[in-house]
Amino acid sequence: MLSEQEIIQGCARGDRVAQKALYERYCRKMSVTCKRYAKTIQEGEDILQEGFIKVFAAIKNFRGDSSLNTWITRIMINTALNAQRQKLYLLPMVDVANANLSEGEEISLSSFHLNELIDMIQSLPDGCRMVFNLFAIEGFSHKEIGDMLGISEGTSKSQHNRAKMLLRAKLESKETKYAKFGE
Amino acid sequence: MQSLENRDFENKWRDVFADAEDEPNEALWLSIENSLAATDGIVMRGRVVFYQRLAAASILIALLLGGLAVIKWNSGLEKSTVATSKQNENQRADAKEQKAAGNQSDNSSANNNINDKAGNSTTNKLKVQNPLASRQPGNNVLATPIQLIANGVNDKAGRIQPLSDYKNSTEYTDREITLNNVFAYYDIKLKGKPVFDHRTSDKLVLSEPIVPAKERIEERDNWWAAIGGSAGAYTQQSTVNGAAFSNLNSPTVASRSQSSTGSNVGSSFSFGMTMGKKISKRWMIMTGVNYLTQSVGYSSNQALNGNQVYLADLSSQKNISSAANFTSSYDLNSVNEFVSIPLQAGYQLVQRKFGLQLNTGVASDIFLRNSLVDPSGIRATDIQTAGENSVYQNINWTGLLSTEFSYKISSHYRFSLVPGMRYSFQSIVKPSVGSSINPLVWDIGFRLRYNIK
Numbered sequence: 300m301l302s303e304q305e306i307i308q309g310c311a312r313g314d315r316v317a318q319k320a321l322y323e324r325y326c327r328k329m330s331v332t333c334k335r336y337a338k339t340i341q342e343g344e345d346i347l348q349e350g351f352i353k354v355f356a357a358i359k360n361f362r363g364d365s366s367l368n369t370w371i372t373r374i375m376i377n378t379a380l381n382a383q384r385q386k387l388y389l390l391p392m393v394d395v396a397n398a399n400l401s402e403g404e405e406i407s408l409s410s411f412h413l414n415e416l417i418d419m420i421q422s423l424p425d426g427c428r429m430v431f432n433l434f435a436i437e438g439f440s441h442k443e444i445g446d447m448l449g450i451s452e453g454t455s456k457s458q459h460n461r462a463k464m465l466l467r468a469k470l471e472s473k474e475t476k477y478a479k480f481g482e
Numbered sequence: 483m484q485s486l487e488n489r490d491f492e493n494k495w496r497d498v499f500a501d502a503e504d505e506p507n508e509a510l511w512l513s514i515e516n517s518l519a520a521t522d523g524i525v526m527r528g529r530v531v532f533y534q535r536l537a538a539a540s541i542l543i544a545l546l547l548g549g550l551a552v553i554k555w556n557s558g559l560e561k562s563t564v565a566t567s568k569q570n571e572n573q574r575a576d577a578k579e580q581k582a583a584g585n586q587s588d589n590s591s592a593n594n595n596i597n598d599k600a601g602n603s604t605t606n607k608l609k610v611q612n613p614l615a616s617r618q619p620g621n622n623v624l625a626t627p628i629q630l631i632a633n634g635v636n637d638k639a640g641r642i643q644p645l646s647d648y649k650n651s652t653e654y655t656d657r658e659i660t661l662n663n664v665f666a667y668y669d670i671k672l673k674g675k676p677v678f679d680h681r682t683s684d685k686l687v688l689s690e691p692i693v694p695a696k697e698r699i700e701e702r703d704n705w706w707a708a709i710g711g712s713a714g715a716y717t718q719q720s721t722v723n724g725a726a727f728s729n730l731n732s733p734t735v736a737s738r739s740q741s742s743t744g745s746n747v748g749s750s751f752s753f754g755m756t757m758g759k760k761i762s763k764r765w766m767i768m769t770g771v772n773y774l775t776q777s778v779g780y781s782s783n784q785a786l787n788g789n790q791v792y793l794a795d796l797s798s799q800k801n802i803s804s805a806a807n808f809t810s811s812y813d814l815n816s817v818n819e820f821v822s823i824p825l826q827a828g829y830q831l832v833q834r835k836f837g838l839q840l841n842t843g844v845a846s847d848i849f850l851r852n853s854l855v856d857p858s859g860i861r862a863t864d865i866q867t868a869g870e871n872s873v874y875q876n877i878n879w880t881g882l883l884s885t886e887f888s889y890k891i892s893s894h895y896r897f898s899l900v901p902g903m904r905y906s907f908q909s910i911v912k913p914s915v916g917s918s919i920n921p922l923v924w925d926i927g928f929r930l931r932y933n934i935k
Contacts, residue, residue, distance in 0.1 A: 313522065315515070322511055327503035334504065344507055352517050360913050408494050413502055416495075435492035436499050463491060 311359040318355050329375050334417050335432050336379035350378040383425055406470050419469045423462050430455050431462035550831040704760050705934040711753035714925020716776045748778030750923045764830045774820040776921055782814050813857060819850040824882055837888035847878040873915050879907045898929040
């Protein structure tokens with residue numbers, strides 16, 4: 300069992316055993332991250348593959364300023380954004396009217412399976428999906444997201460609101476369906 | 483309150499995905515491994531090409547050094563002759579003392595013997611003209627007769643050896659040492675061929691001038707200045723080929739594999755001035771200042787805001803706020819400009835009308851700017867200068883190696899052709915870019931040198 304430091308040093312040397320050990324350690328977590336940003340499962344795996352190749356190529360420059368997990372996650376996000384950029388260029392994000400969010404009901408996510416939640420996110424329009432992932436899950440501010448995607452802060456906010464509205468609708472729809480079938 | 487509720491919604495999603503894991507496709511690692519193997523192969527091929535060129539350069543240098551050894555071996559004989567000249571000057575002084583002692587009659591007898599082409603003299607007390615000690619500047623004619631103690635000849639160290647020592651040698655089997663034998667000895671020492679014709683003239687004529695030692699010493703302290711330029715092939719020795727050019731500090735910078743591919747060979751040009759000083763008989767040091775430009779072509783399928791060239795490899799911090807969008811593929815040129823300050827040592831292998839010199843040293847290349855230019859002119863040029871936000875190092879250290887073939891066109895001017903190479907020890911881009919680029923240039927330059935006497 301290699302330690303994290305041994306894995307990093309081994310990967311920097313191009314040692315295949317260390318590279319596989321790093322892959323084994325982080326592939327499951329990163330698989331979820333990539334799938335969240337992708338439109339399909341297959342697309343998510345393509346992003347994961349390309350992301351790991353980037354990690355192995357750049358790991359000799361890893362200085363340990365952040366944790367290895369954070370560093371790899373950041374590379375995966377970069378890779379995912381690059382993969383989505385063409386779509387975003389063809390269908391640029393625009394401001395949408397603020398949705399009337401029904402905040403009354405408390406929605407619980409614990410009753411949903413992970414893959415269901417991923418499916419819901421993947422079903423969002425490209426722009427909404429990017430913004431929702433970056434804001435809600437990664438914790439970037441709308442200003443940072445605007446800079447990343449080349450959109451205004453207001454556009455980021457409106458895309459996020461739209462994503463929330465769509466997700467809430469999907470969650471409610473699913474809950475209703477489960478209740479109907481007695482689940 | 484609504485804001486808090488909104489945050490609650492996001493927090494739930496964040497919590498769900500905080501430690502979420504999912505098993506990826508089992509075949510994924512195999513795909514990654516294949517990609518890594520392909521990348522390793524390309525990097526290895528690049529290294530092999532570099533070492534092949536290094537080997538070729540080593541062979542060239544070895545050949546040059548071999549040539550030097552031959553030339554030096556030949557010129558060693560000539561040097562010993564010059565040393566003999568100094569020794570003979572001492573002999574001349576001794577001979578003058580002998581003159582003062584009243585040996586005038588022997589002197590005239592010796593001159594007569596020189597003109598005796600039959601060379602049948604049997605005396606061991608010959609007085610002859612020294613062919614080396616009395617050379618007139620600019621004239622190959624030895625006009626001043628001097629006396630040489632003919633019962634001895636100079637060995638290679640300049641010491642007088644009794645002729646009797648040569649009587650028993652294989653070279654001089656005749657028991658009677660003649661005047662011709664003495665000249666033959668000089669002939670061997672000078673060039674292995676007749677140096678002067680002692681049979682046809684009273685005045686001995688050298689077949690080629692012998693440069694006095696004093697003249698050579700004067701050249702040692704020479705300063706020189708030169709102007710010159712060079713042109714050659716430029717390759718980027720990149721340590722990775724694929725998707726490694728992600729700027730890890732920025733999630734917006736595109737990967738190279740998706741955005742741009744570079745042709746392998748570009749062009750390099752430089753011009754500037756050089757000055758140098760001889761610090762010993764064969765060594766010199768050189769420095770100067772040169773403007774250096776390195777250009778390489780790329781094919782890109784991304785543009786900034788749709789109308790500005792964009793190359794992911796050279797993405798800068800300033801591009802973070804500008805999204806790079808995919809476009810139809812187009813060509814662009816990446817041009818790096820530097821001011822280069824070399825510091826080199828040169829070793830002169832041959833110092834004649836034609837000169838041969840080996841140069842090696844380092845240069846500090848000060849980065850000026852990088853320009854991404856769309857040759858079609860459709861997209862705007864992107865210029866990146868040095869600085870904190872630049873992905874380029876402000877200063878790069880480069881190794882220099884060259885061979886200089888020169889021709890002396892007058893007493894002050896010398897023209898040189900300088901084939902050589904320059905290789906950057908460090909990457910010209912900062913480590914944060916995620917990879918390294920070490921430019922390798924093979925070029926041929928020219929230099930017009932002015933010797934300051």
